[in-house]
Each structure stands twice: as C-alpha cells, then as structure tokens.
Amino acid sequence: MDKxxxxxxxxxxxxxxxxxxYKIYEYFKGKHTIKIIKLDDYYKDQSHLTMEKRVLTNYDxxxxxxxxxxxxxxxxxxxxxxxxxxxxxxxxxxxxxxxxTIYPRDxxxxxxxxxxxxxxxxxxCDILVYVDTDADIRFIRRLQRDMKERGRSLDxxxxxxxxxxxxxxxxxxxxxxxxxxIIIPEGGSNTVAIDLLITKICSIVEE
Numbered sequence: 197m198d199k200x201x202x203x204x205x206x207x208x209x210x211x212x213x214x215x216x217x218y219k220i221y222e223y224f225k226g227k228h229t230i231k232i233i234k235l236d237d238y239y240k241d242q243s244h245l246t247m248e249k250r251v252l253t254n255y256d257x258x259x260x261x262x263x264x265x266x267x268x269x270x271x272x273x274x275x276x277x278x279x280x281x282x283x284x285x286x287x288x289x290x291x292x293x294x295x296x297t298i299y300p301r302d303x304x305x306x307x308x309x310x311x312x313x314x315x316x317x318x319x320x321c322d323i324l325v326y327v328d329t330d331a332d333i334r335f336i337r338r339l340q341r342d343m344k345e346r347g348r349s350l351d352x353x354x355x356x357x358x359x360x361x362x363x364x365x366x367x368x369x370x371x372x373x374x375x376x377x378i379i380i381p382e383g384g385s386n387t388v389a390i391d392l393l394i395t396k397i398c399s400i401v402e403e
Contacts (some may be wrong), residue, residue, distance in 0.1 A: 199274050201400050202320060203305045206312040206372060207327030208365050209256070210337035216327055220305055220397065222245050228302035228401055233309020237282050238266045240289045249387055250289035256356075256364035258310045263317070269369015270320045276300045286346040290400045302401060312372035325393065326376035327383045331362070 203220065207213045217232050224230040240262045242250045253260060278299045285292040310321075311317055312324055335357060337341040342348040373379065378396075380389040 199276075200301055201303045201397060202270065202274070202324050203323045203397065204304065204311040204317060204321035205307040205325045205327065206309065206376070207303060207371065207383070208307065208329065208334050208369050209343060209361055210334045211327040211329040212337075212380075212385070213327050215327065215384025216380060216390060216393075217307045219384055220303075220394060224303055224397070229300075230246065230303040230305070231298060231301045232305045233281065233298070234287075235266070235306065235311060237291075237293070238262050238308075239284045241282075251400065253289065254360050254364070255289075256309070256360040258313060258368060261310065261342075263310075263314055267316045267320070270306070270317070273298070273300065273304060274320065293344045303397065308350065309369055310372070312375045313368050315334065315386050318375055323393070323396065324375055324377045326373045326379045328373065328379050328381050329383055331365075365391045366376070 202390055205217055206215050214234075221232055223231055239255065239259050240260060242253065245253075265282075269281065272279050278297055281296045281298050283292040283294050283296055284290075306317070306321065311321070312326060318324060338357065338361070339350070339353055342353045343350065378389070380393070381384050384390070
C-alpha cells in the first residue's frame with residue numbers, strides 16, 4: 197500500500213469517539229500497523245499566557261486548535277514521513293514539554309471534535325465518521341470524565357458546558373454531521389455499525 201488509510205472520527209464531547217477509535221484499533225492491531233491521533237493534542241501552545249488567562253480560553257471553538265500544524269502533519273504521514281506530535285496536558289491547559297514521534301503506519305485514526313468541520317482535514321481523510329449521541333448522555337459522560345481524569349471541579353464543568361460546550365456543539369459540530377460518510381449512533385456500543393466500518397476499512401487497506 198503506497199499511502200496510509202486515514203479515518204476521521206468526529207462527534208460531540210463525550211459522544212464515544214474514543215471508544216469507536218479503540219474498537220477499530222483493537223481489530224487491526226496485529227493485522228496492520230495502526231495509530232490513533234487525537235485532535236486534542238493539537239490545542240495551541242499557551243506558554244505565553246498565565247494560568248488565569250489559559251482558563252478563559254474557549255477550548256470548544258476551532259480557533260483553539262493549531263489546524264495548520266495538523267494539516268502539515270497529515271501530509272507528512274500520507275507521504276510516509278514521521279512527525280513530532282505535541283502532547284496536551286489538560287490540568288495545565290497547555291502543551292506538555294514532551295512530544296511523541298509518530299512513524300508511518302498502514303492506518304491512522306484521527307479523532308476529535310472538529311475533524312469533520314475543517315475542510316482541509318476532511319480532504320485528507322479516506323473515511324469520515326460522525327458519532328451521534330444524545331446530549332444528556334454526553335453531558336453525564338463528560339462530567340464523570342473531567343472530574344476523574346482531568347482534575348476539574350463540578351462547578352467548572354457545568355459552567356464550561358453551558359457557556360461554551362453546548363453552544364459550540366450546536367454551531368460547529370452538529371452542523372458537520374452532513375459531511376460524514378458514516379453516522380454511528382451511541383458510539384462504542386453500536387457493534388453493528390462498527391463492524392460495517394471495519395469491513396469498509398479492510399476493503400480499502402487491501403486494495
């Protein structure tokens with residue numbers, strides 16, 4: 197295979213994007229080389245800002261991401277070149293000092309909020325997937341995740357959801373659903389949709 201297959205997975209916050217990505221990853225692991233890339237790692241560097249100002253950033257707007265760097269990295273990966281991917285630290289609201297070297301693979305899974313929203317990213321993906329999950333389920337999942345894994349308080353999670361997460365979802369993410377080749381309701385629990393997606397990926401990889 198001359199070029200890798202790139203699968204773009206988008207959907208609302210805590211919709212199950214990561215669960216779908218890992219179901220695909222587990223299937224191909226051992227059969228083909230595969231790597232998951234998270235859009236979250238491409239949040240812009242905020243080292244020049246104080247913690248107080250970093251907290252005020254709207255992290256649910258496309259402008260919070262370094263899309264230019266991501267597009268450059270996708271082009272490198274499609275050309276068979278390694279990249280130096282940033283790593284994001286959610287507790288510091290900034291990129292970590294460490295970076296991750298990602299080498300060429302047969303399959304890449306790019307998952308994140310705005311994967312379908314950005315035309316330059318869509319153009320570089322072979323399959324576009326939207327994970328569609330009800331808002332109340334997504335909020336509960338986000339609440340549990342951010343308190344347990346990201347060190348956030350209940351008040352900060354609720355405030356962020358009402359002021360930025362929900363309105364940005366309605367403006368940018370929900371409207372990007374129209375670009376999806378495949379829509380998966382309920383995320384990782386939808387085994388039928390995931391099996392169909394895997395079958396399609398297999399057909400592309402084997403060409």
